[in-house]
Amino acid sequence: MTLEQLLDQEFVTLPDLIRVHARDQPQHVALIQDDRSINYAELDALLDRIVASMQRDGLASGDAIAVCANSSIEYAAVFLGGLRAGVAVAPLAPSSTAESLVTMAADADAKLFFVDAAVAAELEAVKTTLPAKLIFLDGSAEPAFNAWLAPAGATGAPVTIAPDAPFNIIYSSGTTGAPKGIVQSHGMRWQHIQRGVLNGYGPSAVTLISTPLYSNTTLVSFFPTLGLGGTVVLMAKFDAGRYLELAQQHKVTHTMLVPVQYRRIMAHPEFDRYDLSTFEKKFCTSAPFSAELKADILKRWPGGLIEYYGMTEGGGTCILAAHEHPDKLHTVGCPAPGHDIRLIDDQGREVPQGEIGEVVGHSASMMNAYHKQPEKTAEVEWFDPSGKRFIRTGDVGRFDEDGFLTLMDRKKDMIISGGFNIYPSDLESVLRQHPDLDDVSVVGMPSERWGETPVAFAVARAGTSLTPESLLEWANARLGKTQRLAAVQMVDSLPRSAIGKVLKRELRDSFKPKTPIA
Secondary structure (H helix, E strand, C coil): CCHHHHHCCCCCCHHHHHHHHHHHCCCCEEEEECCEEEEHHHHHHHHHHHHHHHHHCCCCCCCEEEEECCCCHHHHHHHHHHHHCCCEEEECCCCCCHHHHHHHHHHCCEEEEEECHHHHHHHHHHHHHCCCEEEECCCCCCCEHHHHCCCCCCCCCCCCCCCCCEEEEEECCCCCCCCCEEEEEHHHHHHHHHHHHHHCCCCCCEEEECCCCCCHHHHHHHHHHHHCCCEEEECCCCCHHHHHHHHHHCCCCEEEECHHHHHHHHCCCCHHHCCCCCCCEEEECCCCCCHHHHHHHHHHCCCEEEEEECCCCECCCEEEECCCCHHHCCCCCEECCCCEEEEECCCCCECCCCCCEEEEEECCCECCEECCCHHHHHHCEEECCCCCEEEEEEEEEEECCCCCEEEEEEHHHCEEECCEEECHHHHHHHHCCCCCEEEEEEEEEEECCCEEEEEEEEEECCCCCCCHHHHHHHHHCCCCHHHCCCEEEECCCCCECCCCCECHHHHHHHCCCCCCCC
């Protein structure tokens, strides 16, 4: 079958699509990393060797592996080879503690654990408790990946994969408790690949990836690019200047970035000298994306800009084509086709249009469950009166009269002060108007008088002399009476996850007021 015929099928696996590209465009480059590259024929053969190696080591369909390393061709090949073997892949964050890595690998029931030198060094103190055999992707120790591989030309036994079979287990960041394994199916990923056609992915697409491969943020662009026969350019570590160089060098057409990366790229002093005219679509997700930043990107960076709002767990997705709706940049767009997104109150009842509620969503792209945690799975499920299953996002929002969703905040981050609901995003929006402010986050801190009260953590622009006292006075003169800040703490930078989410728990733990908060 041709690629076009396959895309009309009810279900096709990603490894099968790569086999088709190896047949139809064997010399077309699939992956680029620095000065290395691999074409589809070579990638397909490498996946077969990985399948043979895993089966030789006793892995069978339904088993799992873990991968924890910086992005590389080898990392991508192991992920894809595991899928061809019918093995679920658990991509883990290198920023995790050694104890967390052991816990997550054990929770996933990983039989093999692929790492690089940096992660292996982190695991050294706990290596006797590791539940899986280590394999070194970068060849920094034994067994090295190339030595572990079956001989050239080796192929494993073919595996039949059902749509509901586990594709990957992605662990939540753990910023609010123990990480939960989010099990996504091959059928869910097939939905992402099919949808990729609408966004221009195909053999001519060149996608620059600078977010890590353990993040769903990355994977929603990574898999459609390869599934539809394009080229992925991998960055092991993000740097704004290097990103711009690669984009120009490889004539990049697509990219996925998080807001903090967009902000750093747009602020690069030489941004305007780079030729970015080949860009067709730029995507963003994972963290709040300010209207001001979107507007700057639309003005100065060629190509469309699309923001996705959703969860790794799946459910409903909203899409904002910012280049088509420049008057809606304060929103995250409308529900994607076939996605049912509703708002509910604390009692689980739907709220009327225009009112604020928690966002819940249903679609064909939903996780199977949290791995081995049925109670946690039940906590994020909501069922409408007909029994239709939705995923709770924990976000609070409101639909406008045109059906565009405006997010207020994470439900858990909402501040209840003196009985009033205060949304940190509203305060942050006001604070960002200060000309000497580079970055800011507002969190709720305990208060004997009010229960909770808002505190701002602010990063001053380089070369300015912004003080907490002056910023506090400036902000409170512009905020409503119930919104006023109790304090401002200046910081060098905001703690963020690898995909740009502000770690508010770390901010709370770091708060050192000059005087106690009333």
